Amino acid sequence: xxxxxxxxxxxxxxxxxxxxxxxxxxxxxxxxxxxxxxxxxxxxxxxxxxxxxxxxxxxxxxxxxxxxxxxxxxxxxxxxxxxxxxxxxxxxxxxxxxxxxxxxxxxxxxxxxxxxxxxxxxxxxxxxxxxxxxxxxxxxxxxxxxxxxxxxxxxxxxxxxxxxxxxxxxxxxxxxxxxxxxxxxxxxxxxxxxxxxxxxxxxxxxxxxxxxxxxxxxxxxxxxxxxxxxxxxxxxxxxxxxxxxxxxxxxxxxxxxxxxxxxxxxxxxxxxxxxxxxxxxxxxxxxx
Amino acid sequence: xxxxxxxxxxxxxxxxxxxxxxxxxxxxxxxxxxxxxxxxxxxxxxxxxxxxxxxxxxxxxxxxxxxxxxxxxxxxxxxxxxxxxxxxxxxxxxxxxxxxxxxxxxxxxxxxxxxxxxxxxxxxxxxxxxxxxxxxxxxxxxxxxxxxxxxxxxxxxxxxxxxxxxxxxxxxxxxxxxxxxxxxxxxxxxxxxxxxxxxxxxxxxx
Numbered sequence: 001x002x003x004x005x006x007x008x009x010x011x012x013x014x015x016x017x018x019x020x021x022x023x024x025x026x027x028x029x030x031x032x033x034x035x036x037x038x039x040x041x042x043x044x045x046x047x048x049x050x051x052x053x054x055x056x057x058x059x060x061x062x063x064x065x066x067x068x069x070x071x072x073x074x075x076x077x078x079x080x081x082x083x084x085x086x087x088x089x090x091x092x093x094x095x096x097x098x099x100x101x102x103x104x105x106x107x108x109x110x111x112x113x114x115x116x117x118x119x120x121x122x123x124x125x126x127x128x129x130x131x132x133x134x135x136x137x138x139x140x141x142x143x144x145x146x147x148x149x150x151x152x153x154x155x156x157x158x159x160x161x162x163x164x165x166x167x168x169x170x171x172x173x174x175x176x177x178x179x180x181x182x183x184x185x186x187x188x189x190x191x192x193x194x195x196x197x198x199x200x201x202x203x204x205x206x207x208x209x210x211x212x213x214x215x216x217x218x219x220x221x222x223x224x225x226x227x228x229x230x231x232x233x234x235x236x237x238x239x240x241x242x243x244x245x246x247x248x249x250x251x252x253x254x255x256x257x258x259x260x261x262x263x264x265x266x267x268x269x270x271x272x273x274x275x276x277x278x279x280x281x282x283x284x285x286x287x288x
Numbered sequence: 289x290x291x292x293x294x295x296x297x298x299x300x301x302x303x304x305x306x307x308x309x310x311x312x313x314x315x316x317x318x319x320x321x322x323x324x325x326x327x328x329x330x331x332x333x334x335x336x337x338x339x340x341x342x343x344x345x346x347x348x349x350x351x352x353x354x355x356x357x358x359x360x361x362x363x364x365x366x367x368x369x370x371x372x373x374x375x376x377x378x379x380x381x382x383x384x385x386x387x388x389x390x391x392x393x394x395x396x397x398x399x400x401x402x403x404x405x406x407x408x409x410x411x412x413x414x415x416x417x418x419x420x421x422x423x424x425x426x427x428x429x430x431x432x433x434x435x436x437x438x439x440x441x442x443x444x445x446x447x448x449x450x451x452x453x454x455x456x457x458x459x460x461x462x463x464x465x466x467x468x469x470x471x472x473x474x475x476x477x478x479x480x481x482x483x484x485x486x487x488x489x490x491x492x493x494x
Contacts (some may be wrong), residue, residue: 035468074402083429128426136431202430205399212489213392215465215481223464224456231455236434238455 020157027174037219039226041151049155050218056158057200062207065200079123080198086115086122093178095137099145107132109219136232140166144233153222314447316410319421320356321407326351330400344394352393357447358386359472360440364449365462366470366478371477381475384482387461391489403427417441420452 033043040046072080086244093108111127113136119126128134143165144150157168182188214220230238327346330336335343362382363370373381408422418440424432438450450459469478 006368008350035471037464078427081427085430134431205396207393209392211387212395212485215328215469219468220461220465223461227456227460228454233436234453 018244037153039150040222042152043178046153046155046222047218049157050160050221052157053155061196064197069201069204077198077201080194081202082115082119082125083122084195084198085284086119086123086137087180089115089134090210091173092135092137095139095142096135098142099137104135104137108135109181119203135235138166139176140173141168141171141233148213150226150229153226161221161224163226163229166229176236187196202253314410315412315419316407318446319327319423319439319448320407320421322351322355323423327400327405330397336398339398341394341398344397345390347397348390348393353386353390353391355426355441355448356387356389357440357449358382360447360449361385361459364392364459365473366466367463368477369410369467369470377475377479381482384486387486388482389458391486401427406432419446421471453461462474 012260037043069077086245089112093105093112096102096105096108099286111132112118114127114130114132115122118124125134140163145155148165150166154164154167155161156162156167156170159167178192182191210217255283320483329347329351333343333347335356359378359382362378362385365385366373366381370378378420405424406426408424411420411422418438421437421439423435423437425435426432433454434452435454436452437448438452439446439448450457452458466478468480473480
């Protein structure tokens with residue numbers, strides 16, 4: 001009975017979605033942004049779509065994902081994850097080839113071959129145990145490697161955070177992510193539904209962390225997304241980034257104590273995140 | 289003669305002790321032992337398996353927190369405005385940020401689902417006082433998530449001052465979050481927002 005009611009509200013929400021979206025966007029036109037972020041010139045629009053997505057998620061996807069997470073035992077979830085992961089490896093492999101990373105692409109092809117056979121249609125990820133590391137590539141990353149810039153931060157209705165480039169690549173990624181399809185439409189839709197719910201369920205923990213751990217959820221997600229995306233494009237080895245810091249912590253045991261002796265006159269401390277080369281993180285103090 | 293043998297023995301003993309001491313205080317060994325310890329408890333503790341957050345907080349307070357330096361974390365997250373804060377404001381900021389991070393970490397523990405952790409070899413010299421310990425969280429069917437811990441040597445102890453999840457630095461992220469609060473309401477505004485958030489969630493947990 002409750003299921004029926006839930007399905008009805010769900011249908012209603014989906015039917016009303018375009019109207020809600022238009023209204024929120026109209027309201028966003030009037031909103032002013034207090035503290036503009038350099039990578040987010042469309043913050044007014046983005047915040048509105050973000051709020052809309054949050055609403056849809058709260059009404060539809062989150063309840064479904066929570067239900068799935070509660071009902072499905074761990075081996076089932078792991079099998080579902082591996083199955084869709086295997087399908088995703090096809091597109092990841094193609095993109096690795098497009099990015100000129102033949103070695104990674106070959107490894108992805110081997111993964112698909114191994115997991116589709118030994119792994120019983122991808123239900124088990126045996127390739128990882130055999131030493132073929134799983135990658136995650138998409139058309140947005142390929143375009144980035146080809147020299148297309150990020151463009152502004154752009155929240156896509158239903159799909160969430162993207163950069164403009166990644167939003168443009170989205171149709172390609174949707175197509176590429178479903179190269180293997182069932183011919184029966186009803187079953188195909190059911191599989192897509194399961195995939196969406198499974199992927200949403202995987203985010204339940206992170207979701208709560210962001211909800212409880214941030215002062216401004218929108219900004220927090222944006223900044224994390226932009227950082228992580230950069231990291232993905234560089235395959236976990238982004239060029240080093242510097243930022244200046246004011247640190248005023250007394251740390252007597254090491255040489256930094258001199259500059260930290262007086263809070264008011266504290267020297268600036270340069271943290272060099274040198275992940276590119278030696279993967280070491282150096283901190284050196286300098287007097288101002 | 290006896291003196292010389294004694295001296296040699298003493299030297300050998302000291303060298304032996306020395307190597308034991310360095311092994312115990314190596315940053316990667318520290319992170320690994322803490323994580324192994326915590327995960328062992330998470331895997332076996334029935335209260336945690338049932339999602340008991342207060343038990344998770346206890347565990348984090350006891351096992352994890354002693355290895356974090358919240359003062360450095362807070363100062364980095366606040367950024368250049370830290371210098372303008374009074375000692376009293378700093379105390380409040382550190383306390384509020386600490387509460388927030390403890391909750392974040394405790395929640396993460398209750399979400400644990402059979403993931404395994406892989407430690408990558410540490411690339412750092414013996415004299416380094418600031419290192420990055422790199423780990424990967426593995427889960428079937430999904431790409432491994434990189435989690436790196438930035439540690440700083442303080443005397444003989446190593447303290448964590450930043451956690452980088454899949455390339456997203458916690459400190460950098462909070463810096464942006466905090467910056468906007470400071471622009472709107474100053475340091476006191478930030479303190480008020482943090483304390484309000486903590487109070488709201490403490491209320492919700494009851």
